[in-house]
Amino acid sequence: MSPPHIAVYGATGHTGRLVATGLRDRGRDVILAGRDAGALKALADELGGAPVHQAALDDQDALRELAARASVVIHCAGPFTHTGRPVAEAAAGGGCHYVDHALEQHHTAWMFDAMAEPARRQGITMVTAMSFYGGLGDLLAGTVAAGMTDIERVVTAYAVSGWRLTTGARRTAELLFADTRRITYTDGARHVGYVEPRNAVFPFPPPLGPRTMIAPVPFSEVVTVPRHVAARRVEAQLTAHTFEEEQAFTSEHVDAATRADSDFTVAVQVITGDGGRAGQASGRDLWRMSAVASVEAAVRLADGGGPGPGVYGPAEAFPAEAFLRDLERLGLFTLALPEDR
Template sequence: MTIYAIYGASGHTGRLVTSELLSRGKDVILSGRDPGRLAALGHPQILPATTDKPESLRALADSADIIVNCAGPFVTTGLPVATAAAAAGRHYVDHALEVHHVRRLFDEFGDRAERGGFTMLPDASFYGGLGDLLADAVARGVSDIERITVAYSVANWKLTTGAMATARLLFADTDRIGFADGALQFGFVEPRNAVFAFPPPVGPRTMIAPVPFPEPFTVPRHVRTRAVEAQLTARTFEEEKAFTSEHLTAEERSDSEYTVAVQVLGAHGSAAGHVRGRDLWRVSALIAAESAVRIAEGRVKSGVMSPGEAFDATEFLTALADRGAFTLELPAQP
C-alpha cells in the first residue's frame, strides 16, 4: 500500500490534506517539528522530523512513498524536505507560492528526478497552482498568444502563521521573476494599480499588478505565450482580519470567497475562464491531495513539473469541481 507522509501535518493546511487523504482510505504518516502537536492529533502513525536534522527527514522519506510538504514558508522548509525525498527516490509535492523555491526545484532536481523515476510537484496549491492549471485550460484553442493574465479576487482571507510569514517575504523581495517579450525577466518591477474585469457578480476590481506568484515561471513551460502576469485584488490585504487571524478556528478560517479568472489574448482571438468558490484553504488541500494520489498511482511522468504541466488541466479542474471545490467555467473547445 502506498504511504503518504504529510510534513507540517499539525498546521491548518496539513490537517486538511490529511483529512482528505484519510477520507480516500490512504495510509498516512504525520510529520513535523513538534512531537507534542503531532501526538495531539490522535493519529496512530507519527514521525517527527526537523529541517535542521537532515537524518530525521531522510528517515521520514525512507518510511513513505510520497511526501506532501505543507509547512511554509517554503524558502525555509522546501529545499531540506525535497532533498531528503530526492535522496530516497521518493515523490514530492508542496504548496509553495515562493517562485524562487519553485525555480530551484526545477533547476536542481529536474534531471535527477527524470533519471531516478520520481516526480516532484511544487506549487500544488490555490495561489500559483490553480492559476497554472486554469491558464492551460483556457489557452487551449487560442493561437499566437500575446498575453495571459491570471487574476485572483479574494475576500475574507485569514492567513495562518506560515502564510503571514510567506506573504511578508514575497512582498519584501526585490528579486522578482516575470515573463515578458517571450522570455523570463529578472529584477524588481514596481507594482502598479490595474483594473481587471472579473465576471459578474464580482465585476471590475482594482488590482495589485504584478504580484510575485509562480505563474510567470510555470505557465510558459507548457503554454506558448509572449507574456504572463499574475494579479491580486488590492482589497485582499486591506481587510482587517487578514493579518490578525493567527489563532482562529478552522471553521472561522474557512469563509474566504474567491474568483480566479484567466484572460488569454491572442493575435487572432481571445478566451477567458474562471473558477469561483469558498474556502481557498480547502482548495489548496484538494489540489495537493489529488496531485499526490495521481502521482502515487503512476499517472504522472517522472521529473519536476508544475500542476498544469503534469496533468490534463481541464480534466483535473473538472475533477476538483466534481468534488465541490468550486464552480468552473471554461470556454467551449473547438
C-alpha cells in the same frame, strides 16, 4: 495489499491538517511528519491513530528516513523560501514522490533548475506549486489556452475576500512583498529584478464585475505557465482589497471554521492578436481547495498516475481540464470555461 503510505510534512498546521484528513477520507495510510513530536502525537490521537515521524528541517537523516517510509510526501510547511529545499532534497534522496504547496517564485524556479536531474535519476515525480495561489491559476491557464497559438499575454487574476492568513502564510506574504528580485515573464523570456507595482483593473464577469488589482503579484505562474503555454507575457494579479481587509493579518489563531470563511474567483485571460479566451473558477475556502488539490495529486502519484520522472507544475503534471473537473466534482468551486476550446 494496502495502498502505500503518503507522508504529510507540516501536518499540524492548518493546511497539513486538512491534507491529512483528506487522505484519511480517501482511505489512505498517512504518516504525520513535522518538527513538534507532541503536536504530531496529539493530531494522531485526533485522527484515531496514525504513525508519526519527527524531523527537523536541519536533520537530513530524519527527513530521508521519512522519504524511505512513504511513496509520496506532501510538503505543507511554509514559507517554502526557507523550508522547500531540505524536504525536496530529502524526497529525492529517499526515492519518494513529492508534492508541495509553494507559491514562491524563487522556490518554484529552483525546483525546476536544481531538482529535475535528481528526480529523473531517482525515477520520481516532483510536483511544485500545487497550491491555491499559483496552482489554480496555472491549471486554468493550461485549460483555457489549450490549442491556442500566437498568444500575446496570459493574465491570472485572483479576487479573494475573507482571507485569514496563518502564521506561515503571513510570513510568506511578508517575504514575497519585500522581495526586490522578483521574477517576471515578458517578451517571451524570464527576467529577475525590481518591479514597480501598479494598480490595474481586471474585468471579472458579473456578478463580480471589474475590480482594482495589484499588478503584478509575485506568484509562481510566471515560472510554471510558460513551460506549457507559448505566451510572450505572463502576469498574476490580486484584488487590492484582499490585503486591506483588517482580519487578513490579525487572524493567525482563529478557529478552522472561521478560517474557512473565504470567497474566491480566479479568472484567466489568454489574449492573442485577434481576440482571446477567458475562464474562471469561483468557490469558498481557498485553504480546503489547496489541500484537496494536493491530495488529488498525491493519490495519483501513489497509484502510478503521474507523468513520469522529473519536476512539473500542476498543469504539466496532469491533464489540466480533467484535473479541474475532478476538483469541481468535489465541490471546491464552479468552473466557467469557454466552449470553443
